Amino acid sequence: SRPSSFSQQECSSDLWSDEENGDINWDNLGFGLVPTDYMYVMKCSRDDRFSSGELNRYGNIELSPSSGVLNYAQGLFEGLKAHRRGDGRGFLLFRLEENAKRMQMGAERMCMPSPSTDQFVHAVKQTVLANKRWVPPRGKGSLYVRPLLIGSGPILGLAPAPEYMFLVYAAPVGTYFKEGLAPINLFIETEIHRATPGGTGDVKTIANYAPVLKAQMRAKAKGLTDVLYLDSVNKRYLEEASSCNLFMVKDNIIATPATDGTILRGITRKSIIELARDLGYQVKERLVSIDDLIAADEVFCTGTAVVVAPVSSITYGDQRYEYKTGAETVSEKLYKALTAIQMGHVEDKKGWTVEI
Numbered sequence: 001s002r003p004s005s006f007s008q009q010e011c012s013s014d015l016w017s018d019e020e021n022g023d024i025n026w027d028n029l030g031f032g033l034v035p036t037d038y039m040y041v042m043k044c045s046r047d048d049r050f051s052s053g054e055l056n057r058y059g060n061i062e063l064s065p066s067s068g069v070l071n072y073a074q075g076l077f078e079g080l081k082a083h084r085r086g087d088g089r090g091f092l093l094f095r096l097e098e099n100a101k102r103m104q105m106g107a108e109r110m111c112m113p114s115p116s117t118d119q120f121v122h123a124v125k126q127t128v129l130a131n132k133r134w135v136p137p138r139g140k141g142s143l144y145v146r147p148l149l150i151g152s153g154p155i156l157g158l159a160p161a162p163e164y165m166f167l168v169y170a171a172p173v174g175t176y177f178k179e180g181l182a183p184i185n186l187f188i189e190t191e192i193h194r195a196t197p198g199g200t201g202d203v204k205t206i207a208n209y210a211p212v213l214k215a216q217m218r219a220k221a222k223g224l225t226d227v228l229y230l231d232s233v234n235k236r237y238l239e240e241a242s243s244c245n246l247f248m249v250k251d252n253i254i255a256t257p258a259t260d261g262t263i264l265r266g267i268t269r270k271s272i273i274e275l276a277r278d279l280g281y282q283v284k285e286r287l288v289s290i291d292d293l294i295a296a297d298e299v300f301c302t303g304t305a306v307v308v309a310p311v312s313s314i315t316y317g318d319q320r321y322e323y324k325t326g327a328e329t330v331s332e333k334l335y336k337a338l339t340a341i342q343m344g345h346v347e348d349k350k351g352w353t354v355e356i
């Protein structure tokens, strides 16, 4: 039987084999939570640094009712994926040092200590290896890894929490949207804004997500997939969707809203910009107005969970605008180029993937 917790030193990839696959139907994976076996936990106090962590059995954690995260949303999360390489050749992780750095930037903004890049990378690798029976078979999905950094200590007056917890759990996932790989339909939200200048739109704080649920619910009630948010000052420029960044293509030129503080610095966004330039496309990071978007030939979204999602329509007010999707589109080419690297179908000349 498996231990309920053990130290970093004790955990190695050959502790157990992954021949015993997770007991689920791998053909029906969406983005629902499938609990796995282990999670990584590391703690420290406000004036300290994280030092060492351990793998624990996956399960509930104990938190004070007055913890900083529960009362004042002092928390960050990350998301990254592990893909199975097949033939017992292990797993591929994608650009996890970028996630580590983004968490460090966010921690600085949210007044929290953060794990070092080495600690973050170690924790993610240990979590994947301990849950390797939950990495879907090739072609069926990936193991989504969710690092969390939270103010776990009790605090009543508004101030940074006295203790912090870094936690990494994982779940097998398929496609993010219920549409699967089919194109999605978006709604431009004009009343609810996701971020404001000087706020936290560009860090992956948990506080950015619950406030958009209302907009998301309203879009879903209209039969649409998700929401596109406008800037809160001019109410004219597109920022991003609830869970992903936005791109448009016009006359073969790609544009994406520039990250000016209100837009999340997506790792998939950054990778897609680089891959598109490699493929010979011009990519502009600039203001993208509603008019630009309406006139676009193609629109797509990018994110870790979403990967590259083609957009077939955008509803703005009472008008619905349609876009090119399917074979030979720019988004299709970029989806293939990105996933070929992430899944190890081509040689990774960029050094983006980490093998474990």
Ligand code: COI
Pocket (backbone or CB within 6 Å): 078, 079, 080, 242, 243, 244, 303, 304, 305, 306
């Ligand atoms: C991701 O794409 O990893 C995210 O963090 C978005 C989340 C809403 C699923």
